[in-house]
Amino acid sequence: MRSAIFEGAGKPLAIEEREIPRPAAGQAVIRVCRCGICASDLSMTGGSPFDMPAGTAPGHEYAGEVVEAGAESGLKPGDRVTALPIAGCGTCPACRADAPLQCAQMRSMAGGYSEYALVDGRASFRLPDALSFTDGALVEPLASSLRGIRRLEIAPDSRIAVIGAGAIGAGAIYWLRQKGVGRITAIARTRRGADLVDTMGADGLVTTGEGLNERVAELLGGAPDIVVEGAGAPGLLQQAIELVGWNGQILSLGGCMKPDPIVPFFGMIKEATIRFSVAYGRSEFREVLDTLEAGHMEPHAMIGDTISLTDLPARFEAMRTGSHPAKVMVDPTLA
Numbered sequence: 569m570r571s572a573i574f575e576g577a578g579k580p581l582a583i584e585e586r587e588i589p590r591p592a593a594g595q596a597v598i599r600v601c602r603c604g605i606c607a608s609d610l611s612m613t614g615g616s617p618f619d620m621p622a623g624t625a626p627g628h629e630y631a632g633e634v635v636e637a638g639a640e641s642g643l644k645p646g647d648r649v650t651a652l653p654i655a656g657c658g659t660c661p662a663c664r665a666d667a668p669l670q671c672a673q674m675r676s677m678a679g680g681y682s683e684y685a686l687v688d689g690r691a692s693f694r695l696p697d698a699l700s701f702t703d704g705a706l707v708e709p710l711a712s713s714l715r716g717i718r719r720l721e722i723a724p725d726s727r728i729a730v731i732g733a734g735a736i737g738a739g740a741i742y743w744l745r746q747k748g749v750g751r752i753t754a755i756a757r758t759r760r761g762a763d764l765v766d767t768m769g770a771d772g773l774v775t776t777g778e779g780l781n782e783r784v785a786e787l788l789g790g791a792p793d794i795v796v797e798g799a800g801a802p803g804l805l806q807q808a809i810e811l812v813g814w815n816g817q818i819l820s821l822g823g824c825m826k827p828d829p830i831v832p833f834f835g836m837i838k839e840a841t842i843r844f845s846v847a848y849g850r851s852e853f854r855e856v857l858d859t860l861e862a863g864h865m866e867p868h869a870m871i872g873d874t875i876s877l878t879d880l881p882a883r884f885e886a887m888r889t890g891s892h893p894a895k896v897m898v899d900p901t902l903a
């Protein structure tokens with residue numbers, strides 16, 4: 569099978585011929601039909617301490633069709649599935665609390681930039697008939713923002729600012745709107761993501777620069793009760809602290825992997841709370857699937873180009889610079 573392999577920071581992904589994996593007990597092999605490109609794939613191949621191991625294929629936002637099912641996987645050939653790209657032991661306190669990323673025996677099940685990939689049976693979900701493989705590949709990013717939003721205390725009149733108009737910011741806006749809040753504004757450097765955040769439920773998009781706090785407060789009718797940092801660049805946590813109102817909540821969801829200094833006194837004056845959130849459990853995947861199956865198709869606005877494995881390495885490098893509001897999808901079944 570063909571896989572796009574990470575060969576080390578500073579090198580483009582390499583298309584290599586690999587053995588099709590075989591499933592152990594509890595696992596299945598899928599033919600990957602869609603795999604989204606995530607900003608974390610770029611940052612975890614960019615020379616940070618969080619880089620994935622060289623010699624492996626990235627890709628954790630996938631959906632596909634089961635071609636071989638191991639014993640006790642609960643799956644069978646032909647099943648259309650998406651899956652959490654992490655496998656826990658299933659029995660420890662973290663797994664029982666639906667936080668498989670915290671499991672001491674956690675295994676990454678990334679590898680979606682390949683014609684075939686292994687999935688963990690316990691982490692897999694059959695796609696409802698109404699949903700496409702593209703929908704299936706959207707579940708993971710939407711589950712990430714959902715978990716963050718679930719950690720906030722929101723009220724029907726909450727004023728909310730979301731920094732970032734890409735996949736994470738737009739996902740956060742979507743869930744905030746679904747959960748019923750007062751007013752939401754996106755904040756971004758350009759208006760490029762304006763249509764996307766509008767579709768996802770924002771009341772407006774404010775561009776950064778002169779008078780940001782005042783322009784945000786004007787749109788929301790006051791300083792935000794909640795600021796979601798959904799862009800992951802240094803400086804944004806401090807920006808969030810400066811934006812948020814008294815007793816406000818800040819959610820760090822952007823996944824910045826560089827030092828991001830803050831001046832704690834600003835947060836002290838606000839008596840603000842900063843929360844972090846990572847990944848998802850089965851319950852977030854379930855809620856995303858149920859929401860999409862119920863006909864909420866706004867997240868389709870996130871979908872950008874669909875490309876082949878052959879085109880992936882060049883596209884992946886090009887995405888290291890600039891902003892990318894849309895989700896680029898890899899279709900490894902394309903020639």
Ligand SMILES: [Zn+2]
Pocket residue numbers: 606607608628629708709
């Ligand atoms: Zn992702």
Ligand SMILES: [Zn+2]
Pocket residue numbers: 656657658659660661662663664671672673
């Ligand atoms: Zn566990």
